[in-house]
Amino acid sequence: MSSASVSLPVFAVPRLPALVQGAAALVWLPQAALLAWAVQGMVEGAGWRAALLPAAAVLALGVLRALAEAWGARAMYAAARSHLSALRAHAVAALAHRSPLDRDRARSGQAASVLAEQAEAVVPYLVRFQPARWKSVLAPLAIVAAIAPLSWIAALVLLVAAPLIPVFMALVGMGAQAASRAHMVELGGMNAFLLDRLRGLATLRALGAVDATATRLGDTAQSLRRRTMAVLRIAFLSSAVLELFSALGVAMVAVYIGFSLLGTLDFGAWDTRLTLAQGLFILLLAPAFFEPLRELAAVWHDKAAGEAGLAGLRDLAAGGVMLVGAGDGLGLSAGGGAGTAVVGAGVAVAEATEAAPSRMPPVVDVRNLHFAHAGEQPLFDDFSFTVRPGEHVALLGASGVGKTTLLALMAGLLPAQAGEIRVGGTILDHASAPxxxxRMAWMGQRPHVFTAPVADNITLGRPVEAGQAVTGALHLAGLGAVAQARPEVMLGDGGHGLSGGEAVRLALARVAVWPHADLLLVDEPTAHLDSETATRVTDALLALARGKTMLVATHDPVLAARLHRAIDLSVRITPQRSIA
Ligand SMILES: Nc1ncnc2c1ncn2[C@@H]1O[C@H](COP(=O)(O)OP(=O)(O)OP(=O)(O)O)[C@@H](O)[C@H]1O
Incomplete structure (x- = not known):
C-alpha cells in the first residue's frame, strides 16, 4: 500500500499589514499625551481655546488609526481567505487522490463538515489571532517604555500584572484546544451520521427503525451540546482571568496616581512628584496597556477553534491508500491537472481532451500479481493472465473472491504489492497511470446517480458535446425510448425517477459518451436485474464494447456466456474456456 504523509501549506503572515496594525495600536501614545497636555493647559487657566489644537490632532490621529486598522484588517482577511482556499484545495485534492476502495477514507458527511464548516474557523484565527499576538508584545512594551521615565512604580505595577495574564491564558488555552478539537470531531461525526441515515431513510422507514435512529441522533446532539458548553466554559473562564488581572493592574495604577496627585504618596516618580499631565498620561495609558492582552484573550478561542480546524483539514489530507499515479508525498496540483483521475459516479475516467486516437484496443497482461487488503489474507498471490486486444472476458468466482479488487488493480485504483500489470504494452505505474x-472506463457496482438532469448525469462535466453525444450514448445504452431518460429530465436524489435497470444503463451511457476509452472495466452490470432487463443491459454493453477490450466481473452465467472467455478466480486457472 502506498501512503503519503501530508503537510499543509503554511500561512505566510503578510508583513506590511501586520506592521501597520501593530503601529496603529501605538497611535494612542501621542493621543494620550495630547489629551493630558490639553487638560493641564486648561487647569492652568489657558482656557478652552488652548485645547482646540490638541483636540484636532487627537481627532486626526484617531482617523489615521482607524484607517490603518481597517486597511491592515482587510489585507489580512484577503490573505487569510486565499490561504484557506489553498488549504481546502489541498485537502480536496488529497481526498480525490485516495483510493475509492480505501476503507479508512473520511466519511462523506465528516469530510463535508470539515471542508465547509470547520475550516471556516481558520480565517478568524489567522486574521485576528496572529496580529493580536504581535500587538500584545509590541504595544505593552512601548507603553511601559513611555511610562517608566515618569514613574517607575507605575511601570513596575504593569510589568508585574502583565505576565500573569499569558501564564493563566496558556494554562486555560491547553484545555481550550483539546475541547475545541473534541467539539469539532463530534460535529463531524454527527454530520456523517446524519448524512448516512438520510441516505438510508427509506430503508429505516421500511424496517420501522426511524425512532431508534432519531433517539441515537438525539443522544449525539446532546453530546455535542455538552462539548459546545465545555468550549464556552473555557472561553468564559479565560476572559474572566484576564479581566480580573487587568482590572487589578489598572486599579493599582489609578490608586497610586490619585494619592500621588493628592500629595499623600511622594515616592515612585523619578523627580519630586507627578504633575497632573504626567499622572493623566499614565492613567490614560494603563488601560491601553491591557487592551492588546484583552484582545488576545478575546481571540484565544479563535486560536483553539482555528487550530482544531487546521487539524481536521490535515487529518483529511493525511495518509491512506492512494490511487496509482496520484503522486506520493502529495505532488498534487490543487486544480487536478493532467494526472488527476476523476473518480466517482460509478465511472472513473481520466481527463482527456484530445480526439479519440485510431488505435488497436489494448492487450492486458497481468504477471505474478500479489495483493492483500490491509490486515487480510492475500487475494492474489503470483497470479497471471492475459487478455487479447478486443477480447471480452468474464471474471467469475464466488462472492468475495476478489473480482472487484482485480478490476480496481487494473484501473490503478489500488496499488499492487508485487507483480506487474501491462496495458497495451505499458506497465501501469505512477508515471504511466494517468x-x-x-483509455479506460470503469463502471462500478453501485453507480451513483446525481441530483441533476440526465444529460449532466451522463457528461459529468467532461468535455463532450452535450447534444449529439448524449443522445447517441442514450441510444447505445438502450435508453433511447425511455421517457424518464430524456436528456433534460431532472433526476431525484440517488436516481429517483429511474428504475434499477435504467440506472445501470445510465451508467453505461456515461461510458458510451467517452469515446477515448478502449478498455472497459465493468463490475456486475446485471446484478439484481430481472432476466429481461439483464438481457437489455447485456445487449447495450456488448454494443458499447464492440472493438474494445473488456473485463466484466459477474455472477450472471447468461452474460458470461455471451463474452469471449471466462476466468474463474475461485480456481485461478486461466484460461478456462475460450469462445473466440
Ligand atoms: N476496500 C476494502 N478494504 C479491505 N478489504 C476489502 C475491501 N474491499 C473488499 N475487501 C475484501 O476483499 C475481498 C474481495 O472483495 P471483492 O469486492 O473484490 O470481491 P468480489 O469477488 O468482487 O465479491 P462480489 O462478487 O460479492 O462483489 C472480500 O473478502 C472483501 O471483504
Whole structure:
C-alpha cells in the first residue's frame, strides 16, 4: 500500500499589514499625551481655546488609526481567505487522490463538515489571532517604555500584572484546544451520521427503525451540546482571568496616581512628584496597556477553534491508500491537472481532451500479481493472465473472491504489492497511470446517480458535446425510448425517477459518451436485474464494447456466456474456456 504523509501549506503572515496594525495600536501614545497636555493647559487657566489644537490632532490621529486598522484588517482577511482556499484545495485534492476502495477514507458527511464548516474557523484565527499576538508584545512594551521615565512604580505595577495574564491564558488555552478539537470531531461525526441515515431513510422507514435512529441522533446532539458548553466554559473562564488581572493592574495604577496627585504618596516618580499631565498620561495609558492582552484573550478561542480546524483539514489530507499515479508525498496540483483521475459516479475516467486516437484496443497482461487488503489474507498471490486486444472476458468466482479488487488493480485504483500489470504494452505505474487511465472506463457496482438532469448525469462535466453525444450514448445504452431518460429530465436524489435497470444503463451511457476509452472495466452490470432487463443491459454493453477490450466481473452465467472467455478466480486457472 502506498501512503503519503501530508503537510499543509503554511500561512505566510503578510508583513506590511501586520506592521501597520501593530503601529496603529501605538497611535494612542501621542493621543494620550495630547489629551493630558490639553487638560493641564486648561487647569492652568489657558482656557478652552488652548485645547482646540490638541483636540484636532487627537481627532486626526484617531482617523489615521482607524484607517490603518481597517486597511491592515482587510489585507489580512484577503490573505487569510486565499490561504484557506489553498488549504481546502489541498485537502480536496488529497481526498480525490485516495483510493475509492480505501476503507479508512473520511466519511462523506465528516469530510463535508470539515471542508465547509470547520475550516471556516481558520480565517478568524489567522486574521485576528496572529496580529493580536504581535500587538500584545509590541504595544505593552512601548507603553511601559513611555511610562517608566515618569514613574517607575507605575511601570513596575504593569510589568508585574502583565505576565500573569499569558501564564493563566496558556494554562486555560491547553484545555481550550483539546475541547475545541473534541467539539469539532463530534460535529463531524454527527454530520456523517446524519448524512448516512438520510441516505438510508427509506430503508429505516421500511424496517420501522426511524425512532431508534432519531433517539441515537438525539443522544449525539446532546453530546455535542455538552462539548459546545465545555468550549464556552473555557472561553468564559479565560476572559474572566484576564479581566480580573487587568482590572487589578489598572486599579493599582489609578490608586497610586490619585494619592500621588493628592500629595499623600511622594515616592515612585523619578523627580519630586507627578504633575497632573504626567499622572493623566499614565492613567490614560494603563488601560491601553491591557487592551492588546484583552484582545488576545478575546481571540484565544479563535486560536483553539482555528487550530482544531487546521487539524481536521490535515487529518483529511493525511495518509491512506492512494490511487496509482496520484503522486506520493502529495505532488498534487490543487486544480487536478493532467494526472488527476476523476473518480466517482460509478465511472472513473481520466481527463482527456484530445480526439479519440485510431488505435488497436489494448492487450492486458497481468504477471505474478500479489495483493492483500490491509490486515487480510492475500487475494492474489503470483497470479497471471492475459487478455487479447478486443477480447471480452468474464471474471467469475464466488462472492468475495476478489473480482472487484482485480478490476480496481487494473484501473490503478489500488496499488499492487508485487507483480506487474501491462496495458497495451505499458506497465501501469505512477508515471504511466494517468495516461493509461485515459483509455479506460470503469463502471462500478453501485453507480451513483446525481441530483441533476440526465444529460449532466451522463457528461459529468467532461468535455463532450452535450447534444449529439448524449443522445447517441442514450441510444447505445438502450435508453433511447425511455421517457424518464430524456436528456433534460431532472433526476431525484440517488436516481429517483429511474428504475434499477435504467440506472445501470445510465451508467453505461456515461461510458458510451467517452469515446477515448478502449478498455472497459465493468463490475456486475446485471446484478439484481430481472432476466429481461439483464438481457437489455447485456445487449447495450456488448454494443458499447464492440472493438474494445473488456473485463466484466459477474455472477450472471447468461452474460458470461455471451463474452469471449471466462476466468474463474475461485480456481485461478486461466484460461478456462475460450469462445473466440
Ligand atoms: N476496500 C476494502 N478494504 C479491505 N478489504 C476489502 C475491501 N474491499 C473488499 N475487501 C475484501 O476483499 C475481498 C474481495 O472483495 P471483492 O469486492 O473484490 O470481491 P468480489 O469477488 O468482487 O465479491 P462480489 O462478487 O460479492 O462483489 C472480500 O473478502 C472483501 O471483504
Amino acid at each position: 495516461t493509461l487511465r485515459r
